Amino acid sequence: xxxxxxxxxxxxxxxxxxARIVGARALQISMGAPILVNADEAVSNPxxxxxxxMDIAVLPITIRRTLPDLTFxxxxxxxxx
Numbered sequence: 001x002x003x004x005x006x007x008x009x010x011x012x013x014x015x016x017x018x019a020r021i022v023g024a025r026a027l028q029i030s031m032g033a034p035i036l037v038n039a040d041e042a043v044s045n046p047x048x049x050x051x052x053x054m055d056i057a058v059l060p061i062t063i064r065r066t067l068p069d070l071t072f073x074x075x076x077x078x079x080x081x
Contacts, residue, residue, distance in 0.1 A: 005079075006073070006075055006079060006080070007073050008065040008066070008067060008071070008072065008073040008075075009065040009073075011080065012080055012081075013063075013077070013080045013081065017063055017080075018054070021050075021054060021059070021061060021063075021077070022047060022050045022051055022054060023047075023050075025050035025053060025054070025059060026046040026047045026049070026050040027046075029046040029049055029050060030046045035049055035053075036053050036058045036059070037049065037052050037053050037056055037058060039052075054077075054081070055081075057077065057078050057081045059077055060077075061076075061077040062074050062075065062076050062077065063075045063076075063077060063080065
């Protein structure tokens, strides 16, 4: 499915998707992945850095939303923010 709009699910990131994305990205940062934003001294926690990256929409992440009949849509994170 290659549409320019969200067909499956709400047009925004759900709180569960946000928690999953921030948690996964914070783990990546804590394991030494490069940081995609300018991290100042006030933001040194991997979770805070991941939240800042998500707020600025620089994460190259695609969310797959699946329906019970196994149809799905891959949605770039930028469409949902």
